[in-house]
Amino acid sequence: MSKIRWGVLSTANIAQKALLPAFSRSDNAEVTAIASGSDITKAEKVAEKFGIPTAYDGYDKLLNDSNIDAVYIPLPNHLHKQWVIEAAKKGKHILCEKPAAINSNDVLEMKKVCDEHGVLFMEAFMYYFHSQHNRVKEIIDSGEIGEVKLMRAAFSFYLAKKENNIRMSNQKGGGSIYDIGCYGIHSIRNILRTEPNTVQVHGAVDPAYGVETDAVGYMTFPNGVRAIFDSSFNMAHRSEYEVVGTEGRIKVPRAYRPDNNGGDGLVVVEKGNVQRTETVNCDQYRSQVEHLSQAIIDKKTQVYHDFNNTINNMRVIDACYESIKQGRLIEIS
Numbered sequence: 103m104s105k106i107r108w109g110v111l112s113t114a115n116i117a118q119k120a121l122l123p124a125f126s127r128s129d130n131a132e133v134t135a136i137a138s139g140s141d142i143t144k145a146e147k148v149a150e151k152f153g154i155p156t157a158y159d160g161y162d163k164l165l166n167d168s169n170i171d172a173v174y175i176p177l178p179n180h181l182h183k184q185w186v187i188e189a190a191k192k193g194k195h196i197l198c199e200k201p202a203a204i205n206s207n208d209v210l211e212m213k214k215v216c217d218e219h220g221v222l223f224m225e226a227f228m229y230y231f232h233s234q235h236n237r238v239k240e241i242i243d244s245g246e247i248g249e250v251k252l253m254r255a256a257f258s259f260y261l262a263k264k265e266n267n268i269r270m271s272n273q274k275g276g277g278s279i280y281d282i283g284c285y286g287i288h289s290i291r292n293i294l295r296t297e298p299n300t301v302q303v304h305g306a307v308d309p310a311y312g313v314e315t316d317a318v319g320y321m322t323f324p325n326g327v328r329a330i331f332d333s334s335f336n337m338a339h340r341s342e343y344e345v346v347g348t349e350g351r352i353k354v355p356r357a358y359r360p361d362n363n364g365g366d367g368l369v370v371v372e373k374g375n376v377q378r379t380e381t382v383n384c385d386q387y388r389s390q391v392e393h394l395s396q397a398i399i400d401k402k403t404q405v406y407h408d409f410n411n412t413i414n415n416m417r418v419i420d421a422c423y424e425s426i427k428q429g430r431l432i433e434i435s
């Protein structure tokens with residue numbers, strides 16, 4: 103099998119802006135079908151725009167297509183669990199938008215079904231596939247910045263029109279942590295290569311919508327390292343993290359969306375009065391698609407971004423929301 107045949111459940115903006123173009127750039131994947139929930143016209147328009155052969159007016163119809171090997175799911179957060187399970191039961195491998203679900207128990211249930219039906223699952227944290235982060239780890243491991251003591255991560259943008267925006271829907275898994283704070287949490291875990299044992303979060307909950315538009319979190323780790331993350335729908339765009347050591351620091355100013363700069367990630371190392379900037383180019387969306395597609399082709403039972411990573415990230419997110427709810431520090435089991 104030279105190319106994995108993909109189906110897309112939904113005509114969501116993220117699919118049209120990022121993933122469908124990435125599929126077209128990939129060497130081992132092709133999109134052969136797309137479905138809308140009920141409106142065939144939407145699916146047909148997107149199919150025509152991207153040269154997709156088949157359009158369906160229902161997700162079940164696409165899942166019943168025996169010519170589809172795998173599906174990409176960019177549905178609203180609260181629908182991920184349902185359609186991941188449905189896809190797994192049909193024997194389809196799955197790339198699901200982040201967050202994989204709205205709590206860790208749902209992810210565990212999803213994993214059980216995927217394992218039972220022998221399908222690969224991967225949460226679509228595309229930033230994880232950009233090589234700038236491995237470069238950060240290499241610099242840390244070299245000892246150049248000394249012993250790591252603190253990490254900061256931030257992701258924000260100004261959401262001007264909140265009305266009728268799915269990010270503001272309490273029923274559909276809205277909120278800044280689910281939408282963008284999850285990146286900061288994930289990257290902290292990724293770069294520090296350990297799991298936090300406590301978290302305390304202050305969230306500014308919009309009284310009209312019942313979701314937090316802003317959040318600031320503080321995490322502790324068993325090795326004594328501390329981390330801070332923030333997410334916001336009310337600030338200028340930021341997509342960055344910083345690692346501070348005893349002898350220097352590393353700044354990554356295009357941490358999550360280097361694709362906005364042609365794929366160029368930046369790694370800035372400061373030590374004493376000396377600063378250097380390394381440019382690392384990578385097509386993170388394409389790399390994500392090709393990784394999972396190749397794992398399917400090679401009949402692997404594991405992927406680079408595996409279920410355990412997804413479950414551990416979700417457990418931290420669970421603790422974040424519990425901290426907002428209770429107004430106190432939460433221990434993460």
